[in-house]
Amino acid sequence: MNSIKQDGLLYPIVIVHYLLAASCFTVLAAMLFFSVDTLSGHYFQPKLLALTHMAALGWGTLIIFGASYQLLPVVLETGLFSHKLAWFSFSFFISGLVLLVYTFWIFDPGIYMQAGGIFLLTGILLFGINIYLTGRRSKKKDAIEQEFILTACIWLLCTAILGVLLIFNFRYAFLPKDHLQFLKLHAHMGIAGWFLLLTIGVSAKLLPMFLVSSKPARKFLNLSYYLINGALILFLLDTYRYGINIKTYFILLAGAAGIVSYLIFVRSCFTSRIRKAVDPPILNTMLAFVLLAAGLIAAPFIIFYHLKNDALALRFTALYGTLLFMGWLSALILGQTFKTLPFIVWVKRYQHLAGKLKTPLPADLYKKTLLKVQSGAFVVFCLMFFPGLIAASPFFIKLGLLAFLIAAWGYFFNVLSVVLHKVKNPDHDKL
Amino acid sequence: MINFDITDQHSFFKLEVVEALRQVIDPELQINIIDLGLVYAVEIKEAEKQILVEMTLSSPYCPMGESILLAVKNCLELNFKDFSAQVELVWEPLWSYDKITEEGKRLLSGS
Numbered sequence: 264m265n266s267i268k269q270d271g272l273l274y275p276i277v278i279v280h281y282l283l284a285a286s287c288f289t290v291l292a293a294m295l296f297f298s299v300d301t302l303s304g305h306y307f308q309p310k311l312l313a314l315t316h317m318a319a320l321g322w323g324t325l326i327i328f329g330a331s332y333q334l335l336p337v338v339l340e341t342g343l344f345s346h347k348l349a350w351f352s353f354s355f356f357i358s359g360l361v362l363l364v365y366t367f368w369i370f371d372p373g374i375y376m377q378a379g380g381i382f383l384l385t386g387i388l389l390f391g392i393n394i395y396l397t398g399r400r401s402k403k404k405d406a407i408e409q410e411f412i413l414t415a416c417i418w419l420l421c422t423a424i425l426g427v428l429l430i431f432n433f434r435y436a437f438l439p440k441d442h443l444q445f446l447k448l449h450a451h452m453g454i455a456g457w458f459l460l461l462t463i464g465v466s467a468k469l470l471p472m473f474l475v476s477s478k479p480a481r482k483f484l485n486l487s488y489y490l491i492n493g494a495l496i497l498f499l500l501d502t503y504r505y506g507i508n509i510k511t512y513f514i515l516l517a518g519a520a521g522i523v524s525y526l527i528f529v530r531s532c533f534t535s536r537i538r539k540a541v542d543p544p545i546l547n548t549m550l551a552f553v554l555l556a557a558g559l560i561a562a563p564f565i566i567f568y569h570l571k572n573d574a575l576a577l578r579f580t581a582l583y584g585t586l587l588f589m590g591w592l593s594a595l596i597l598g599q600t601f602k603t604l605p606f607i608v609w610v611k612r613y614q615h616l617a618g619k620l621k622t623p624l625p626a627d628l629y630k631k632t633l634l635k636v637q638s639g640a641f642v643v644f645c646l647m648f649f650p651g652l653i654a655a656s657p658f659f660i661k662l663g664l665l666a667f668l669i670a671a672w673g674y675f676f677n678v679l680s681v682v683l684h685k686v687k688n689p690d691h692d693k694l
Numbered sequence: 695m696i697n698f699d700i701t702d703q704h705s706f707f708k709l710e711v712v713e714a715l716r717q718v719i720d721p722e723l724q725i726n727i728i729d730l731g732l733v734y735a736v737e738i739k740e741a742e743k744q745i746l747v748e749m750t751l752s753s754p755y756c757p758m759g760e761s762i763l764l765a766v767k768n769c770l771e772l773n774f775k776d777f778s779a780q781v782e783l784v785w786e787p788l789w790s791y792d793k794i795t796e797e798g799k800r801l802l803s804g805s
Contacts, residue, residue, distance in 0.1 A: 333757070340754045472753070475723065475802055477791045537791060538723065538802040606757055609721065614761045618718055618768030625721050 272346045273332055274611050276353070278682055280329020281604055283357065285678040287321030288593075292671035295589075296664045299657060302581055307443055309370035317364050318588045319453060320383065324419075325356070326596050327461060328390055330603055331412075335397055338408050338468045344396035348389050356386030363430075372433035380427040387423045391416040407484045411464025414492065418456025425449045444506060448499050454587055455495045455518065462595060463487060463525050466548075470529065473545060473602060475538040480531035483524040490521030507569045515566065519559050526552060542626070543634050547598025547641070554590035554645070558583055582652050589667065590645065597641060597674055601629045604681050612686045628681050637673035640666045704738040711736050711745055714773040718765045721758050725801050727766070731793025734784065745770050748782045750789045 294314055295302075301310045332349055336342055343349065362379030366372070394416045398409055426449055432438045438445060463484070471479045494517040501510055529552060541549070561583040568576035605625040613622040648663025650656075699705060715733060716726040727733055727749070737746040747766055751759045763781050770779035794802070 337753065337757055473722070475791060475794075537794065537799055539804045606721070610758070610761055614764060616768075617761050618765030618770075619772055624719070624724060626724075 271611075273343065274607060276346060276349050277329045277333045277604075277607055280325055280332070280353065281600065281678055282682060284322055284326035284329065284596075285600075285675045287317060287325060287360075289668075289671045289675045291317045291322055292664070292668040296661075296668050299661050299664065302585070302652065302660060307446060309367055312370075313364045313367035315584070315588070316360075316367060318592075319458075320356075320360050321364065323458060323588070323592045323596070325360075326600070327458075328352070328356070330465070330599070331390075331394065331461075333603060333607055334465055334469070335394065335412075338412065338465060339398055339401035339406075341397060341401045344393050344400065348393040352386045352389035352393065354386070355382045355389065359383030359386055372430065376430055376433070377427075380430040384423045384427050387419055391420050407481070407488060408464045408467045410488060411460050411467065411484075414488075415457050415459075415461035415464060418452050418460065418495075422449060422452040422457055425452065440503070444502065447502055447507075450584075451495065451498055455491060455498075458587075458592060459491060459522070460488075462592075463491075467528065469599075469602075470532045473538075474532050474536035474541075476532040476535045477537055478531060478535040480528050483528040483531075487521045487524035487528070490517055490524060494518030494521060507566055509570065511566050512563060515562055519562075522555065522559055526556065543631070543638060544598040544601040547594055547638055550642070550645075551591050551594035551598065554586055554594055557649070558586035558591060561586055578652070578655065582649065585652065586649065590649070594641065597637060597670070600674070600678065601626075601634060601681075604678065605629055608681050608684055612684060616686075628684050629677050630680050633673050633677040633680070637670045637677065640670035640673060644670060704740070707738055708736045711738075711747075711770065711774070714769055715747070715766065718762065718769050720752075720762065723802065725794075725798050727762065729795045729798030729801060731795060731798065732762075732789065734787075743777050745774060745777050745779045746782060747779065748784055750784055750787075752789055754785065 291314065294310075294317060298310050298314065301308060301314070332343055359379045359382030362375050363383060364379075366376035366379060395413060398413050401409060425445060428438065429442065429445055429449060432442060432445075467481075467484050470476070494514050497514045497517070498511070501508070501514060561579055564579040565576055565583055568574075568579060605628040608628055609623075609625040616622050643666035644663045646663075647659045647666060651659025651663055702708070712728055712733070716728050718727045719725065720727060720730055720732075723730065730752070732751065733747060733749045735746075735748040737748075738744075739746065747770070749763075749766065751762065753759075756762070763783060766781050767779045770777065
């Protein structure tokens with residue numbers, strides 16, 4: 264049989280990333296539930312730093328690393344460069360994450376926080392090298408998806424380098440400007456440079472595939488790439504030099520145009536889809552796009568109130584940050600996990616039986632009821648938490664975070680049930 | 695799309711093969727590989743007792759690619775016990791959504 268070979272060595276790498284990310288998500292939800300007060304205060308405080316890094320690294324980045332190892336061969340049409348590098352990257356990343364989140368929580372900017380930062384940077388650097396060398400092997404040199412992914416890795420590395428500098432700046436105060444000014448640059452390199460570019464790159468390939476779209480408007484992806492990167496570079500240069508100012512509106516406009524271009528591409532995938540039924544994981548993904556747009560709408564309010572020196576700027580910053588991290592990214596991951604994880608488990612458990620007897624489909628591997636609970640709880644979270652944050656209502660914020668905790672537990676048990684899925688007796692009639 | 699020549703002595707056997715291959719489902723789209731237009735040709739080698747299937751995948755690194763190819767081989771050897779099956783993976787012509795049959799489109803649209 265003339266065939267392509269599945270990469271069996273990827274299985275444990277991907278699984279361990281998914282499992283640990285799901286665990287981090289439940290820990291994050293619990294941390295948030297027990298520290299509601301921090302969300303209404305200034306964004307630069309120890310617990311919020313711990314929460315943000317748990318969300319961005321333990322939840323978002325860890326699962327993106329795992330999913331990338333699985334999806335890169337699909338997107339770049341080549342095999343992963345090195346499995347060993349992936350394991351080294353994972354080991355450094357996890358050690359760094361634990362050290363960093365704990366030392367942020369108790370705020371001890373000493374040797375352990377510094378070591379955490381260095382470990383994380385090493386893990387990220389190894390991941391970046393692996394992706395870069397995988398990309399170089401790809402024959403599809405001109406694909407815009409590849410540009411998105413490789414550029415995202417560069418931005419992640421820049422984010423991590425600045426992050427480490429900020430950690431050392433706590434102790435040695437060597438940076439030439441205000442710590443908060445660098446924090447804005449660090450956050451936006453992470454949000455727009457890493458998360459946004461990477462998710463656009465991967466979804467540009469997967470969305471038309473999942474929906475069977477006949478006419479995805481790919482030209483908007485090119486536009487999106489240049490607008491987002493251009494806006495991000497301008498934001499970094501301008502904000503470093505002058506801080507948030509009136510020009511920031513125009514830079515935001517350029518970035519927003521880039522996101523709208525991407526959303527036009529997404530819309531074209533949906534409108535030209537041959538597969539009409541939209542499954543629950545894709546519904547979660549659609550919610551993610553709505554939350555991304557909502558985050559974008561919140562951004563000009565931050566600039567507006569910041570320029571007026573109004574305290575509302577802090578509230579909108581919290582809204583903006585949570586809409587992106589707990590809203591957009593979480594909804595995206597909560598949905599896409601069940602479009603990716605069941606496949607890798609299915610291949611491991613059922614590939615040898617395919618065609619010999621009736622096997623369950625990958626979509627049968629996750630629990631539909633748990634997914635409904637997770638999705639329902641997440642919608643309740645959105646309806647309670649974000650309005651609660653705008654109205655500064657601790658009651659609605661707490662209620663929202665309770666729903667978030669339920670969504671996290673539903674997700675965790677569902678991931679666990681997929682990973683622990685056992686093949687029934689092959690002779691069994693109902694298999 | 696597979697074409698059948700009525701004058702071909704194996705045309706009815708090939709039809710049986712195609713019907714058997716309808717049992718092989720794309721795990722993501724949940725549509726059989728015939729209606730997805732993934733199978734390009736079927737050849738019967740009577741003397742060698744061999745069935746040759748020439749097919750493609752929707753993407754060169756389709757995550758389920760190996761599973762689908764294995765399923766084709768398993769399915770044919772299970773349904774035609776006297777024959778061995780050989781699956782040839784080809785990338786020309788490149789698969790596109792135009793290759794999906796009307797029935798496949800109907801199934802995908804859920805109508």
